[in-house]
Amino acid sequence: MMSGKHFKAHEFLGVAFLGIGLWAWSEKGVLSNISSITDLGGFDPVWLFLVVGGVMFILGFAGCIGALRENSFLLKFFSVFLGIIFFLELTAGILAFVFKDWIKDQLNFFINNNIRAYRDDIDLQNLIDFTQEYWECCGAFGADDWNLNIYFNCTDSNPSREKCGVPFSCCTKDPAEDVINTQCGYDIRAKTVSEQRTFIYIKGCVPQFEKWLQDNLTVVAGIFIGIALLQIFGICLAQNLVSDIDAVRESCLFT
Numbered sequence: 001m002m003s004g005k006h007f008k009a010h011e012f013l014g015v016a017f018l019g020i021g022l023w024a025w026s027e028k029g030v031l032s033n034i035s036s037i038t039d040l041g042g043f044d045p046v047w048l049f050l051v052v053g054g055v056m057f058i059l060g061f062a063g064c065i066g067a068l069r070e071n072s073f074l075l076k077f078f079s080v081f082l083g084i085i086f087f088l089e090l091t092a093g094i095l096a097f098v099f100k101d102w103i104k105d106q107l108n109f110f111i112n113n114n115i116r117a118y119r120d121d122i123d124l125q126n127l128i129d130f131t132q133e134y135w136e137c138c139g140a141f142g143a144d145d146w147n148l149n150i151y152f153n154c155t156d157s158n159p160s161r162e163k164c165g166v167p168f169s170c171c172t173k174d175p176a177e178d179v180i181n182t183q184c185g186y187d188i189r190a191k192t193v194s195e196q197r198t199f200i201y202i203k204g205c206v207p208q209f210e211k212w213l214q215d216n217l218t219v220v221a222g223i224f225i226g227i228a229l230l231q232i233f234g235i236c237l238a239q240n241l242v243s244d245i246d247a248v249r250e251s252c253l254f255t
Contacts, residue, residue, distance in 0.1 A: 012060070017053025021046050046123060055085070063238060070245050079238045086231045093224070107206055111140040115148050118167070129169035131205060135212060138170035141204035143189055143196065146170075154189060164190045170200045 059078060066074030096103050118125055132138055139145030146152040146166050154164040166185035188200055196202060213220065 013053075013056050015053070015057055017049045018057060019053075021049035021053055063234070066238070067241060070241075072242050072245055075238045075242050075245075079235050079242075082231055082235050082238075086228065086235070089224075089228070104206060104210075107209070108140045111205060112145055112148055115139065115145055116150075118149050119151055129167060132167070132169040132201070133173075135205055135208040136172075136201045137203050137205035137208040138166055138201045139204050140206050142202065143170060143200060145204065146189070162186065164188075166200055172199060172201060 059081060062074045062081070063078040065071060066078060114124060114128060118128055143166050147154060150158070151160045151162045152165055152167075162185075165188055168180060168182045168184050170188075171181070171184040185200060188196055191199075193202070
């Protein structure tokens with residue numbers, strides 16, 4: 001008979017993710033003001049931890065208790081829930097391949113929407129800065145996308161010191177500099193494009209993401225295949241245990 005160790009890992013990871021998410025919200029004061037959850041115009045990265053943690057906890061709890069208590073209902077729930085997730089992932093992958101242009105438009109919309117909310121949430125700000133630094137990009141399709149942000153736009157009515165600039169994460173890095181110059185993007189978009197190339201990344205994050213995906217297609221495909229195999233293994237494991245439980249119960253009825 002299979003033990004519940006395989007399922008306990010899901011449960012512990014789920015609790016850890018939920019704990020991190022709730023701690024982050026507590027630090028930002030969200031838990032003391034629940035209505036602020038809907039105030040952010042962009043994407044709050046904490047939601048990733050909460051959703052992933054919640055799903056993993058539910059799966060781990062159902063699988064662990066089902067295995068330890070030999071509860072067929074919980075094990076079947078685990079299998080069906082994991083099967084639905086697998087089906088949704090498969091469907092999303094096929095749709096993403098078929099509707100590439102639509103996905104690109106949605107990614108552009110998502111990035112621009114978060115550019116507007118760049119200063120509204122520290123976690124979102126850090127996520128955007130990390131993305132632009134990692135992929136050496138600026139904005140969705142270029143630095144001018146930062147016109148969407150009230151602090152960085154070039155309008156005459158903008159009183160911000162960051163007017164016509166970009167965040168420091170758009171700046172090209174000088175290996176000789178030990179300290180990050182957070183003001184390197186000030187007034188940069190007031191210069192010509194040829195001058196901007198010297199100081200900031202010109203390419204947008206959407207084309208840079210496409211390039212990264214093409215360069216790392218084998219690795220990305222391997223990760224997704226690995227996740228899919230783990231999910232199939234979990235489903236088979238749970239179904240095998242259900243069959244063993246049913247077989248034991250049937251044998252007890254005839255003895």
